[in-house]
Amino acid sequence: EAGVAQSPRYKIIEKRQSVAFWCNPISGHATLYWYQQILGQGPKLLIQFQNNGVVDDSQLPKDRFSAERLKGVDSTLKIQPAKLEDSAVYLCASSLSGDRQPQHFGDGTRLSIL
Amino acid sequence: AQTVTQSQPEMSVQEAETVTLSCTYDTSESNYYLFWYKQPPSRQMILVIRQEAYKQQNATENRFSVNFQKAAKSFSLKISDSQLGDTAMYFCAFRGRGGGADGLTFGKGTHLIIQP
Numbered sequence: 152e153a154g155v156a157q158s159p160r161y162k163i164i165e166k167r168q169s170v171a172f173w174c175n176p177i178s179g180h181a182t183l184y185w186y187q188q189i190l191g192q193g194p195k196l197l198i199q200f201q202n203n204g205v206v207d208d209s210q211l212p213k214d215r216f217s218a219e220r221l222k223g224v225d226s227t228l229k230i231q232p233a234k235l236e237d238s239a240v241y242l243c244a245s246s247l248s249g250d251r252q253p254q255h256f257g258d259g260t261r262l263s264i265l
Numbered sequence: 266a267q268t269v270t271q272s273q274p275e276m277s278v279q280e281a282e283t284v285t286l287s288c289t290y291d292t293s294e295s296n297y298y299l300f301w302y303k304q305p306p307s308r309q310m311i312l313v314i315r316q317e318a319y320k321q322q323n324a325t326e327n328r329f330s331v332n333f334q335k336a337a338k339s340f341s342l343k344i345s346d347s348q349l350g351d352t353a354m355y356f357c358a359f360r361g362r363g364g365g366a367d368g369l370t371f372g373k374g375t376h377l378i379i380q381p
Contacts, residue, residue: 184368193269193356193371194310207366240308250298250362254369256310 153177155257157243163263169231172260176224176245182206184254185218185228186242194242200226201248230262238264267292267359271372278347279380285332286342286375288357296362299333299340300369304354313355316340344377352379 156175164170176183181202186194197216199207203223211218215234220226230237240261244254268291278284290299301313316324316333323331328348332341344351354376358369 182367186369191373193358193373194369195371196368199366199368201365207368242308242310244310250360250367253312253315259308261308 155243155245155255157241157257157260159260160258161261161263163265164233165265166235167232169229170233170262171227171229172241172243172262174226174228174243174245174257176226176243177255179247180245180255181223181248182246182252183220183226184244184246185226186244188240188242188259189236190239197228233262233264235264238262267294267361267370269357269359269370269372271357271375273375274373275376275378277378277380280347280349282347283343283345284347284377286344286355286357286377288340288342288372290338290340290357290359292338292359292361294361298360298362299331300358300360301329301331301340301342302356302358302371303351304356304374305352310356314342347379349379349381351377353377 183200185197188194197211198218200220218228240259242259244256246252246254270289297318299316303311314326328345330343354374356374357372
């Protein structure tokens with residue numbers, strides 16, 4: 152089974168620029184998550200989708216971050232404009248529906264803000 | 266809101282030794298899941314072991330086992346016969362069971378180093 156695919160693997164931009172990350176979940180996984188992992192910390196949930204609907208975005212900085220999953224499959228996370236504190240690894244995870252289902256993670260995108 | 270605390274930033278043991286990583290958490294929920302994830306330098310989070318709070322029996326997966334103390338809100342991971350490939354960051358994580366929102370809450374992690 153193919154895993155969660157993320158791209159790009161690395162991204163370097165200057166502050167105030169915009170950036171987008173892409174995630175393709177495991178086939179058939181209805182639930183998709185985006186996490187932000189700042190260096191030296193554990194991942195923090197940004198947003199959870201169930202199919203193409205948002206379940207939880209309480210920790211998403213909505214003034215600069217946005218995410219969509221229009222067709223209920225792949226997803227895009229965007230930052231506009233980027234700040235220095237957005238430097239982090241952005242992890243995507245997916246799972247089947249149901250609370251007994253484990254989350255499967257991608258390799259993440261490492262974002263560096265200059 | 267839930268919190269997860271890992272008080273050991275780094276641990277180092279010799280190959281083949283047994284090591285225990287500590288985790289405590291705080292929640293007002295009675296039903297939930299607890300996890301240990303491994304994150305090697307490749308960055309991918311790999312599930313090591315899972316415990317359901319309503320189960321009194323401690324979970325085990327080969328060389329990995331947990332000591333789950335629900336009343337104390339403690340969830341430690343024991344790695345037996347440690348191997349060089351166990352070197353990684355280890356994260357303790359909590360997941361509630363209510364309302365559909367089931368994102369993980371992670372601790373800050375423990376960097377485990379297995380010395381040859």
